Amino acid sequence: MPDYLFLMHDDIPGAGNNGRSDDWGRYIVRLQAAGNFQGGSAIGAGVCARKSGVPPSITGHLSGFIRVSAGSLDAARTLLAGNPVFEAGGTVEIRELPPTD
Numbered sequence: 001m002p003d004y005l006f007l008m009h010d011d012i013p014g015a016g017n018n019g020r021s022d023d024w025g026r027y028i029v030r031l032q033a034a035g036n037f038q039g040g041s042a043i044g045a046g047v048c049a050r051k052s053g054v055p056p057s058i059t060g061h062l063s064g065f066i067r068v069s070a071g072s073l074d075a076a077r078t079l080l081a082g083n084p085v086f087e088a089g090g091t092v093e094i095r096e097l098p099p100t101d
């Protein structure tokens with residue numbers, strides 16, 4: 001079954017955070033109970049690096065990620081129900097993690 005990343009943006013309309021901790025707890029427990037949750041974290045400060053030349057600036061609008069397993073991109077999208085960023089009207093980017101052999 002493929003894995004997907006949910007990349008949470010920090011664009012919740014009119015909010016200074018990305019959801020209450022109890023909302024996140026309920027959401028993660030639901031993903032775990034269904035066997036979809038593969039990990040995740042908030043995303044803090046960082047830098048871009050490259051061996052030579054000037055690196056670009058970091059992407060500042062990402063606030064966290066969740067890794068899930070799902071049968072398809074459409075199935076992964078259904079797992080957004082209950083996601084505090086999504087439910088509050090913020091953006092969640094869904095990206096497939098292609099298998100590496």
